Amino acid sequence: MNHPSGSPPCQVPSGTLRERDGNRQDGKWTHQDSKTQRKPISKELDQVATQVVDAAFQVHSTLGPGLLESVYEVCLEHELIKRGFSVEKQVPLPVLCNHSSA
Structure with a gap:
């Protein structure tokens, strides 16, 4: 969807999450981004990610499907x-909307 200002209306501030180093055209990710070589994790x-995905699959x-998101979150x-993890739920994540802090 195009935004009147030419930039996306909401974005995660740089440095908050791992920044993608792919090709950008007009502020949008291209199909080439998924093919960008990345450093191995x-x-x-990898072990933590595997455990988290396995736990989500188990839940x-x-x-089954169709329950409220909050039920899946608690489970x-x-x-x-x-599995021995320390868990924080609903941690605030700073997001910029129209170049101002939300």
Whole structure:
């Protein structure tokens, strides 16, 4: 969707999340971004990511579809704590909308 100012209406401030280093044209990601070579992630990060995805899959497989998001959130928190993770829910993430802090 095009925005009147030519830039996207909302964006995550740089440095908040890992910035993508792909090709940009007119402020939009191109299909080439998914093909950009990236540094491999560490073995530790891969293990954490695998556990988180597995926990989410376990929760969804057990509960099935159609419940409120808050139900899945509570169950995912429980599953991650069972696996030894420290969990923070609903952590605020700064987002810029129209170049001002939201």
